[in-house]
Amino acid sequence: MPRLTLQSKAFLALSILLAVLLVIFVGFSRLGLQRGLGPYVAEIELGRLDWLAARLERIYVLHGGWQTLRTQPGLWRQMHRPGDMPPPGLAGNAFDPRDPRVTRRAGDGTEQPPPYRGGDPDRDPDRSRGFGRDPDGDRSPPPDMQQPPSGGQERTFRPPPPEPAGHALSQRLGLIDGGQNLVAGARAQPGAAHRVLRGPKGEAIGQLVLSPPAGVDTEADRAFLRQQLVFVAWTGAVGLALALWLSWWLARRWLAPIGALVDGARRVAGGRLDTRVPVEGDDELARLARTFNDMAEQLGGLEASRRQWIGDVAHELRTPLAAMRAEIEAVQDGVRPFDDRTALRLHRQVMRLIQLVGDLRASLDADGAGTPSALVPVHPLALLAEAVLSMQARFDKAGLALDTTALAPLAGGPHPPVVRGDAPQLHRVFLNLLENSLRYTDTGGRLCIAARTVRTPGDGAQLVVQWDDTAPGVAAHELARIFDRLYRAEASRTRAEGDTGGSGLGLAICRAIVQAHGGRIVAEASPLGGLRILLTLPLLENPAP
Structure with a gap:
């Protein structure tokens, strides 16, 4: 499946x-x-009972209340049938009190309607009173019914079929007074329809209620x-x-x-690091696509750096090896004797190879430097002083002045700056920076080193070490690249002919170590005509004594 x-x-x-x-x-x-x-x-159904509402309102007005319907339940059952007419003398006037057949004297002298005498109120009203009952009470059938039908057969009349139980109007219709008390008929059930009855002044005198049918039976x-x-x-x-x-x-x-x-991941896995996926919108999938594109771009950059790294290393190794090969072949061909000068040149190339291999190893180690377990409180200016002391003789020999007087106030104060770091790694950073100035500064120049502490809202307290050397300088477009591995400026800050020079890894090692310590290192043009390097490290706020 x-x-x-x-x-x-x-x-x-x-x-x-x-x-x-x-x-x-x-x-x-x-x-x-x-x-x-x-x-x-x-x-x-209740909307069709306007005639009944009008009757009830007239009864209430004529009798001053609902007492008549309370005392004569049969009258209620008779009058709410639309086929029924009111008793003689009440037609169109709803219980006219002037008709002696309608009112009677009670024992207290008040006039009351006569008792209901319509027979069984549940019977069909036409059957109880007869068809065509005249005002005098004659119950004789209509003239057309007194003659037998043609053919000698009597005509039979069937009443309409009874409504299902729970559907009959008489079982669902009721009258309540203004106090919500039942006057006559059935009590209101949930969902019942209500019709407000009003007196001559518009006041509510009661309600005509009709409960819904008991069920869907028809x-x-x-x-x-x-x-x-x-x-x-x-x-x-x-x-x-x-x-x-x-x-x-x-x-x-x-x-x-x-x-x-x-599809993009498959192409990237196949080595096509220039693959990008389209991004539409700003939802989660769009953010995932952007992240994928960023990842692919970084992978492409890493691959390009790897290829450049391999090419640069091959080039750096090729130069001393080619020089050694030429020296050895010259000796073998008898062009040049193997003397002390030849041995010195070979030794110089071997040392260059050893330095390159050591720098490559140091560069790889610097990428993993600064792990939390290796960082401890250290005094960076003390490490810088040791590095300066170890390099002072070489600066003097090269005819370069090394000015560190600006370090004294901060380094010799009662509370010298403390950072959390790896002392050997930081010492290597200072040595590499000194070596860079020593190698590329013209004879007669100088190097000035200063330090200060600053505080920024986002980064807190920081130590800034500033290096300024004299000419030659670095072109502005090359300042951002001098920290790349195996990169050397193409202009005047290159090693002289015959000098073993550097491998192009010293500043790259410095950047890797500084970043591992949470700091920054940038290059600028120096006002002295050479290169300015700013090294920033985060300070410990409350170092342990």
Whole structure:
């Protein structure tokens, strides 16, 4: 079975999530329809009972309250049927008190409506009173019903089918007064529709409430639900299809940079260090692509440095070896006798090879210098004084002045600067800097060394050692490269003919050691006409005594 790609996994995860959300959406839609259909039907039904609300408001006004309906429940059951008419004398006037058939004297002298005499209130009102009942109470059938139907067969009338249990209006309709007390009818159930009844001044006198049907029991209800659910299902299916397409497109778009990174990594692993991947946007994948490009660029730089390093080392080794070969072949061919001068020249070339190999080894060691376990509190100016003392005789022999008077105030003070470092490595830095000035400064020149402490907000207290020598100087475009391995300026600061000179590694070793100590070393043009080197090391704030 093939393994799923990250794009396939993302698409599959989004698809499953969308499918689950669709199922939840359809389920909640069905539940919402089932629960919301009843209250909606109740609102519609109650909106059709304006005639009943008008009757009830007139009754309240004529009788000054709901006491009539409280004492005669049968009257409530009779009057809320739209087919019923009010008792004789009340038509269009809702219990007219002037009609003697409507009111009667109570024992306390007050007039009250007559008791309900309409028979069984749950029976069909047309059956209880007869069809076409006239105002005098005649229950005779209408004229067209007194004659037998043609054909000699009696006509039969069937009442409409009863409403399902829980759907009948009489079982769901109720009246409550202003204090939320039930006056007549059924109590309001959750989701019931309310119609406020108002008096002649607009004040609320009660509410007509209609509870929702007990359930979805009729075929019409079920058909309505099926229709709505089919619509919801189709809508969800179309939405799911669009969402799946969108998730596939997004997964492909989001993860496309990963494919480019994989291809780029393969090319870099194959040696194509000039490979770069496109960067779009500023999200995590874009930052990863930028990091990859930076890594590839650094690898390319390291490879270029490695090739240059190998070429430079080969060149440095070729020069003394070629000179030795020429001397030896000249002796072998009898062109030159093997005398003391020849031996001296051969010895000089051998020493040059030994120095080059030693500097190469020191350069490699300097790359790993300054590990935390090797760093201890040291006095750098004391190490500098030792290096100056060891080189003083060579400076005198070369006719160069070595001025260190500017070091005395700081080095001889009560609290000389202390840094955390490796003493032998720092001593080597000072020796290399002295050697560089000694080798490349013209005879009669001088070297001035000074030191000071500075404090910056970001770096804290630091020791700055400044070297200034006289001519010759270094071109401005070469100042940044003199710390590269095996690099020597092409102008006047090159070794003289016949001089073993340096290997071009001294300043590179200095930079590696200083950086390992958390410091910096830079080169500038000196006001004395030569080269200025600024060496900066972080100071210990509170060194142990």
